[in-house]
Amino acid sequence: MVRGKLSLILIALAAIFAALPAIADYDRGRNAYYDLRADGARNANPIEWRAVAGLFAGAELQGDRPADALYMSAFCYERAYAIARNEADFSRSTEYYIKLADSYPKSNLADDGLFRAGAMFEGVGDTERAKALWRRIVEEMPDGDMAGTARKSLKKRPKRIYFKEARYFSAPTYTRVVIELSDRAEYASQSLPPNIEVKRPSRIFIDLDGVVMRGVSGDELSILDGLVTRVRLGQHTPTKMRAVLDLDADSEYRVFPLLEPYRVVIDVFRSEGDGTGKLGSTGEEDIVTRLISGANKPAKKPLRTESPSGASTKTAPFGEKRYRIVIDPGHGGSDPGAVGRGGLYEKTVTLRMAKALADSLKKRLDCDIKLTRTKDTTLSLSERTAIANGFGADLFISLHANASRSKKARGIETYYLDRSSDRSARQVAAMENKNTVDSVAETEHILADVLLGMKTPESKRLAEAVQSELINYVTINHGNVRDLGVKRAPFYVLTGAVMPSILVETAFISNPTEEKWLSSSKYGGTIAQAITQAVEKYLTQ
Incomplete structure (x- = not known):
């Protein structure tokens, strides 16, 4: 036996x-x-x-x-x-x-x-x-x-695609150019070295198949930021539009699309190498190092660790690096975000929370903080990530309030950029991206290179730390809260960020109880303390 x-x-x-x-x-x-x-x-x-x-x-x-x-x-x-x-x-x-x-x-x-x-x-x-x-x-x-x-x-039926507009965001080490079209188009990109004989600079060009410029044969954006001199837009052939970025410095770049409306995004990063080259989707780690190297000074104060009740406990050394963090208050201006049954606007909540979080982080970490908006202003989703990249941020945190058709829905959840973890995650992404669930599913395919190549492990670790502290702090200070967990989805506001980045749904504005929480400065302070504690743990582990 x-x-x-x-x-x-x-x-x-x-x-x-x-x-x-x-x-x-x-x-x-x-x-x-x-x-x-x-x-x-x-x-x-x-x-x-x-x-x-x-x-x-x-x-x-x-x-x-x-x-x-x-x-x-x-x-x-x-x-x-x-x-x-x-x-x-x-x-x-x-x-x-x-x-x-x-x-x-x-x-x-x-x-x-x-x-x-x-x-x-x-x-x-x-x-x-x-x-x-x-x-x-x-x-x-x-x-x-x-x-x-x-x-x-x-x-779908074949139809003409028209150029709508081009815009840019500029920083000394980073430039983002966005080309908006009336519909989706195939595109190809290439970089060319400088031609000294004819005094032609290094350049990047993007060919957009089937795209027509209505009423004009060409257009130009003057940038002059030390990285990109200008963007030239023209009708290269009757059925092809070309965008040319004239460069002032060696650089690396990547190109990716966004849906609804259809946009082609070109990110250009200053390089210490020779010439201009196209980025592999996970080359960002080296870029971040270059963006912030030499720009950060040692922290002046040690970290102070607080308990969920807000009491200061022990001190811990922060190290020699001064970190940079970008906080993104979701929505704003003409975009109110979700609206609670009591009339509370998501854009109001997120701005108040972002300011509280900025104050809390500065007190605890002595780091450099930037908000994507400090007033009730309108920002596109792509501008928000561009601000973080241009700032050379180490972390990007986007704050939001959730919403549901059911007033019983409640809880906190934290997201990082990746393929959707489930249908509910895809629905939240659709709400924040302002498109349909089907479009979110398609976005995962269109952005396959970007999604699979981002700093996913680091973002996931940050999301887990934030979610854990949020549940802990909110439970102690406000009572029982539902832990909806850490999830993944293709949020546009996180797409293209070259640093660990997360999106936090801090509570349901559509739930009467949680709307009251969101309307109070006390709850905003709790969220700020929790995220600060999580960021501290993430940066010191």
């Missing part, structure tokens, strides 16, 4: 150890993926992407996350195709995306795979194949998060 039990234990252990290499294969693939994203030279090489795709393909065959591995393998082959336009990469990527739906139809990535495969076929002009795949989503996965987007894709 004992021998029989021992045999069963040995068999079980053998099974466990047999699975370990497979799990390690997936982790190895994921680590290789992030390493590749972070390497600006390697991530422009299709061979590197094929190698990582191979790691994921192996993990699909023997691992415990076959659907995830197959999706990532297809995605890596898609990246290789985008660089080299090799038909074999295209075939393997679309084959794996479709195989994902065929082999793992219950995976939440099945409809994502079909949609991406459809988009790839549409990109090469095979609209019939694309529509067939999108119909599969609608018919076989009507409850999937891509069903609504697939329906819209099936209905």
Whole structure:
């Protein structure tokens, strides 16, 4: 009997150890993926992407996350195709995306795979194949998060796309240019070195296919910030608009789109390297170091740690670095945000909380603080992130008040930028982004490079620290509060931030009890103390 039990234990252990290499294969693939994203030279090489795709393909065959591995393998082959336009990469990527739906139809990535495969076929002009795949989503996965987007894709008709306007945000080490269009457009970007003979500076150009400039043949933005001299906009061909950024310094850049309205965003960062190059999506860590190096001075005072009741307890050394934190009071000006049943405006609440948080952080950390707005002014979502990047912030914290159709909904939740964790997270992102749930789902695909390459682990750790302290402080000072947890979603206000960034839904303004909390200065002070405590813990760990 004992021998029989021992045999069963040995068999079980053998099974466990047999699975370990497979799990390690997936982790190895994921680590290789992030390493590749972070390497600006390697991530422009299709061979590197094929190698990582191979790691994921192996993990699909023997691992415990076959659907995830197959999706990532297809995605890596898609990246290789985008660089080299090799038909074999295209075939393997679309084959794996479709195989994902065929082999793992219950995976939440099945409809994502079909949609991406459809988009790839549409990109090469095979609209019939694309529509067939999108119909599969609608018919076989009507409850999937891509069903609504697939329906819209099936209905869309070719039409002219018009240039609407261009605007910019400027700082000494960072410039953001936003080009707004009437609809979505394909685009390609490239950097060119300076031509000394004809006195032509380094430049970045973006070609926007199918875009027409109405009434004008060209336009120009004069910036002169020491990084970007000007932006020239022109009708390059009858069916292509070109934007050219003339540069004053070596730089790195990235380009990504935002939906509703459709915008193409160009972020340019001052570089210490030679020439101008395109950023891999996780090259931001080095940029942040460059942005703030030499600009921060040692802290003058030690940290003071407070209890949830507000009493000062012990002191702790802060270190030699003076941190920079940007606080974003959500909404403002013509955008009131959510409105409570008692008439309380979200924009009013967030500004009051932001000022309280700024005061609390300065007292505790002796850091440099910047608010994206200090008055009831209107700011676009992309401007808010641009302010944080331009300031060289170490952290970006966006403050909001939640809302629901149900007055019973209550609680606190904290978000970081990534693919949506669930449908409720997607609904909150839609509310804050001012678009539809279907658009949020599509945004995750359009921003795949940005979302998968951001400082996700650091942002998640900050979100966890903030959520924990908020629940602790609010419970002690105001009574029972529902902990809705840490979630992820593609918020526009966090997109493009090159530092750990979070969005905090501090309470439900649509709940009568929590609206009263939000209207009181005491609750604002509690939120400020809690976030300060969390930031202190995050920065000193």
